[in-house]
Amino acid sequence: MTRRQTMVLFLLLGAQFTLAVDFSIMNVAVPVIGRELHFSQENLQWIATTFALSAAGFSLLFGRIADLVGARKVFLAGLALLTVASLLGGLVDASGPLLAARVAQGLATAMVTPAGLALLTTSFPEGPLRDRALGLNGAMLSAGFTCGAILGGLLTDVLSWRWGFFINVPIGLLLIVVAPMLLAKGEVRRGGKLDIPGAVTVSAGLIALVYGISAAGEYGWADRTTLVSLAAAVVLLIAFGLIELRAPEPLAPLRVLGLRSVTWGNIGGAATFIGFTAMIFLITLYLQDVLGYSAMSTGLTFGVLGVGAFLGGVTAPRWIGALGGSSAVLVAGLLVQGVTVGALYFAGDARGWLYAVLGLAFLSSYAHVVAIVGFMVTATSGLPNEQQGLATGITTLTQQVSITIGIPIMSAIAVAQIRAAKDSSVEAATLHGINVAILANGLILVAVGLLVALFAKRRAAAAND
Structure with a gap:
């Protein structure tokens, strides 16, 4: 592994670790956030669910966009969105803006994660080097989930739940400054068109799926909201499959x-x-x-x-x-x-x-x-x-x-x-x-x-x- 590859690996692992921490860091603070921002008990789940909806619903779309316009551009745009969303999330004083910040963080995750992984896999050829890089990525992913839960509890008890958002700001700025210096600009560009009907149906279908499953955990599998959401997910994802069969440049x-x-x-x-x-x-x-x-x-x-x-x-x-x-x-x-x-x-x-x-x-x-x-x-x-x-x-x-x-x-x-x-x-x-x-x-x-x-x-x- 060359020195440059080592530095690129540290950069990409740092980004993935930050996103993994983001996923779990706010979960511990949910009760405190609910009291301070006057969430009703039944709406507390949305602090986590809004993040999951946007992260899952748009990851395939942004992964494909990374192929079309370049993974480097999507990666940097996602880091910028994560930094801004985290800053605003720590400053909010009402439930609505906080949920909007969580949606933006989820979108940033949907951008940075596939783009970062694409940069990692294209920076290391198939074989032992890529296996090692993906191994370290897996370690950072799971370690980030665990550290997020522990760090969230410590920050909430010692400082404030707002630091669960603020901690991303200096990290995001550092990554935004360093990334352009290390990541090569010469990615492959297809110059093709984005499959808009496919993007709309798969994103809407995935959002309906995640929402339906989240509703099942809250209200039960027989609840009307759960059934309607899951049925909509099935219809939309079948429509996506049919669209992909006929699309000249499928998503x-x-x-x-x-x-x-x-x-x-x-x-x-x-x-x-x-x-x-x-x-x-x-x-x-x-x-x-x-x-x-x-x-x-x-x-x-x-x-x-x-x-x-x-x-x-x-x-x-x-x-x-x-x-x-x-x-x-x-x-x-x-x-x-x-x-x-x-x-x-x-x-x-x-x-x-x-x-x-x-x-x-x-x-x-x-x-x-x-x-x-x-x-x-x-x-x-x-x-x-x-x-x-x-x-x-x-x-x-x-x-x-x-x-x-x-x-x-x-x-x-x-x-x-x-x-x-x-x-x-x-x-x-x-x-x-x-x-x-x-x-x-x-x-x-x-x-x-x-x-x-x-x-x-x-x-x-x-x-x-």
């Missing part, structure tokens, strides 16, 4: 989507993100509602998961070499993650279980990031540089949607089991619901891992499709 060429490396890589990626976010949610409930730990103590214990995530990212490229390919690493990560998550089914209500739970969660976090690296390498391999924006846009979409849907799905299973155990004590019913949901989580991960093993081709074979 997402079906030839690319039909590659096994892209299809099964993203299926595996979706499973690992769903499994990890659901595990975090269920362990949080377990530590607080069953074992009786405080919110601060619970947050600090997740530092163990951050260590596992970092080690997973650092060592994943070696596993690619040892196991003979990225798809094998994706499968292995999913299987280990599934087994370690499923083993949490046996956790009991005594505090002595804490050490076993944290040990299994550490291993699961390690396997999760190993699977992320396998997913990223598999889903972006075998494609030319001018399609890396699309490939990374798809992986970003997979990540954002999966993070959003994991909690509602497993929460529905846990709640159903808790209600079914109505003859038990509250603590016993809660433990039973958590155990069943976490077992289901583990079984899904193992099942997807086996499917990817059966149907996904190794990187070399995928490149020849």
